[in-house]
Amino acid sequence: MENSGRVVVITGAAGGIGKALLDAFHRDGDTIAAVDLAGTNVADLANALDARHAGFHCDVSSEAEIIALFAEIEARFGRIDALVNNAALGPTMAATVDTDVTSFRKALRINLLGPFVLAREAARRMTGGGVIVNIASLAGVLGNPKRNAYAASKAGLISVTRSLACEWAGRGIRVSAVAPGYVRTPMAAELERTGKTNLDLVRRRVPMGRMARPDEIASAARFLASPAARYVTGSILSVDGGWLSFNQPGDAHPPVSGTPETELAKPAVERRERVVLVTGGAKGIGEALARRFAVSGDTIVIADKDAEGAALVARSLGPKHLSHALDIASEEAVLDLFATIKQRFGRLDILVNNAAIADGFLPALDQMSADLEKVLDVNVTGAFLCAREAVRLMGDAGGVILNLGSINTFLPFAPRHAYGASKAAIDILTRCMAAELGPAGIRTATIAPGYIRTPGVAALEAAGKIDTKAIRRRIPLGDMGRPEDIAEAAYFLASDEASYINGSILYVDGGWTSFGNAGDASEIAEEELQGAAE
Structure with a gap:
């Protein structure tokens, strides 16, 4: 699945899933334009991979900053072959009556309007075809209390994924999305720290008995962006451990003591003949x-x-x-x-x-x-x-x-x-x-x-x-x-x-x-x- 020679733009690159995306596409030999907010260490992360890569700062809620970002990337690398829209604002977990319209609009700007503008600017530079992978969420598929703005933005992103896939297919541009379930990221850790979620209950709700690792989301995005997925466009791939498949009262998995090792680190797997x-x-x-x-x-x-x-x-x-x-x-x-x-x-x-x-x-x-x-x-x-x-x-x-x-x-x-x-x-x-x-x-x-x-x-x-x-x-x-x-x-x-x-x-x-x-x-x-x- 190597794609050596491509220029890949990855947003939200300094976060948990973002870092895993950097590693996954770097292993394929791609040249990476890593993007995140000012004040993050995104430039250091890119430079740590090797000298070919570069870090860029951008607030994806700003159309003007996105336009300037792509001009800068194009000047540096000369072209863009793939975009992974990963940057996002997490759920505020506020009750409907406590959610102000400014916060609601902010989630839509970052999680939906930003990825749309990023895709638009990337597509303008994909003259020989390309691929866009959006990181959506199960929140855009299933309703959850107190996630109104986040869920609406992710459902909108899923819809945009499909409509762009249809519009740009004739230009040789494929557009797909990954819909993660619960992932062990700094965002999830913060929700647990502030008492906004109980990860033990989350694990019991997942048939596989654990949350995902960031590398498991990155692997799905890597596949969708690869030539091996040349006939996949408009598809939304759920990476949720079976969350969507469980539909009854009670636990999907017996209670788990502590944090499973396979949630913390990718296990060493010896390739064997299957x-x-x-x-x-x-x-x-x-x-x-x-x-x-x-x-x-x-x-x-x-x-x-x-x-x-x-x-x-x-x-x-x-x-x-x-x-x-x-x-x-x-x-x-x-x-x-x-x-x-x-x-x-x-x-x-x-x-x-x-x-x-x-x-x-x-x-x-x-x-x-x-x-x-x-x-x-x-x-x-x-x-x-x-x-x-x-x-x-x-x-x-x-x-x-x-x-x-x-x-x-x-x-x-x-x-x-x-x-x-x-x-x-x-x-x-x-x-x-x-x-x-x-x-x-x-x-x-x-x-x-x-x-x-x-x-x-x-x-x-x-x-x-x-x-x-x-x-x-x-x-x-x-x-x-x-x-x-x-x-x-x-x-x-x-x-x-x-x-x-x-x-x-x-x-x-x-x-x-x-x-x-x-x-x-x-x-x-x-x-x-x-x-x-x-």
Whole structure:
């Protein structure tokens, strides 16, 4: 994920998450323009990295200062390739009747208007494309008492993320956001010190039993800003340990004594060969998933109804990999698969539930319950069976379960009732498991692809079921994705870099789910459409 040579602007660089962002992008070889308020040690922090970097002072609530800042950065570095909008004013925790309008407007200026102006000025200088990552918050997704201005500003930032993603996609600029839950930062420590929050209660509310470290937020931003996320725009990635996935009275995690070590410092993790099961791995996205994990040294089990295709992929990867014929809708077949994995490897570290079928595009009046049940058996029940058996094989060692959703998770298509229902079910299964399994050290996440150039999509096009030209115009980035785009997202989510992502959904859709306007989301030249069809 190295991006050597880019110029990256990071605001709020002297804070807890800001420092972690500096470290993450510095490790990638980027040149950093670190930005924070006058009086902070941001210049010293930048210089401590090495002589290429520089620190700048700016009050992001001032449009004039932002304009001057970018002129200074451009004069120093000549260009801007990426912006991480991290600077923010924390919640005041004041009751509604005690909040004066001046304080309310200040939060909006710093947390919403400032990032907008920063993005605008950065985009003006991204002549060859670029990427913007906004650091939002779960406060912009879920309501909390006494956080009115902060929550409103972060919800606004999430909306702006999506609208800018759609507007600037044609210029090659991707815009996404990270929505952190509770993070162990100086801001959080101050809230605890002043009695405005109880961090012990916070930990009990998180399925993973701890708050995030700043480096876990920085890792998510780093991925979204990287070429590996080239088809991700308009997406909001929650990094919350499963907070959003827990929806019942009581504790999500047993009480924790003291501060967990993994909340204070990133644990030393020795890279080991993982055993990865990919269902539906014989072609398309499944094959790309298998190849991505294999190239990094993992051992892959490729399970597919197409036994010959699965075997071909396994052989091409090398002798240590395994193929297995699987009818995922059959409990007996699933049990046989996992018995084989246990006998051969003794464990499973990662499950990627990719196997799925499309429905028949029949109008609802012509559909029988059997038509829907067939899709649900494969796409939902089969995925559940594999997840259940994976949990048994992961045991105390923990692991990761990734489920393949769809843009239909969020935006169902008519008449694809069964498929949309199955993908909505997959997302909620992911969340239920995140809430249940987080305390056991098992993380889950959903990857929601948009239109991807796969054999399945090609078959739908050949059958006249989809209009490729219309689809490309509906995608802000102007094209379908590649199977490798989904594989890169899966590889990140299964990695230690995603250690606080649990129950989240990541849309890899070229901006499809961010576009809410009438008409086309992109303009595609006729000759380009002709070239794509050939």
